[in-house]
Amino acid sequence: MTIAATCPQCEERIDAPDDGEPIRCPRCDCLFPLKRRDTYAEGIQAMPAPIVAAGPCEKAPTLEDQPPPRHGTPRSPFPVAPMLIVVIGILFFLLVFSVGFNIWFVMQPDRGIFNNAARAAEQQAIQQRMIAEQAAQQALMAQQEAQRQQAVQQAEMQALQRQLMEVRTELEVAKRKLEKANEPPNKGGVK
Secondary structure, eight states: OEEEEEOTTTOOEEEEESSSOOEEOTTTOOEEOBOOOOHHHHOOOSSOOOEEBSSOOBOOOOTTTSOOOSSOSOOOSSOHHHHHHHHHHHHHHHHHHHHHHHHHHHHOTTTOGGGHHHHHHHHHHHHHHHHHHHHHHHHHHHHHHHHHHHHHHHHHHHHHHHHHHHHHHHHHHHHHHHHHHHSOOOSSSOO
16 A cells, blocks of 8 residues: 655655655655554544655665665676687687698698608609519510510421421432432342
8 A cells, every 4th residue: 555755855745655664755866764653643634644754864875875786787688608608619629620630631641741752752663663564574575575486486497307307308219219220230130
């Protein structure tokens, strides 16, 4: 229930709750206590009489006199701290991933920047090995060709030897025939 009260400093009429707490004037910011009245002693009145302050007006308290607010500062509608933690976490993860990838890339034997001399020597060795393999293949092919030619020559030699033997046998047969033909005939049967 509300009751009517009058400010002792500026005489402003105020509707205040009837709970016994001091009242603050909205006009002059004066804080004053209410004094309780005996409602039966005043009798019937057309309007309830305003309650007069019990004592002089106290000076309005300053910010130092006021107690701190119960709920603290109001929160912002956007959660800054959790978002900051998430962003920092993502940035840290990307940093770790980048460092790991760079280390892996540098340490690769075929990609590293520190292996240029070794890579050049390896490529030179590969080229020399390829040249040596080609030379070995050519030597093997030359050896095979020489063996084939030798086999052909041996076969030709054997054919010529056979022909020579045939010619010798023919020559001997012809020699015998010639000797027989040059021999004088025997007339008495004695030789």
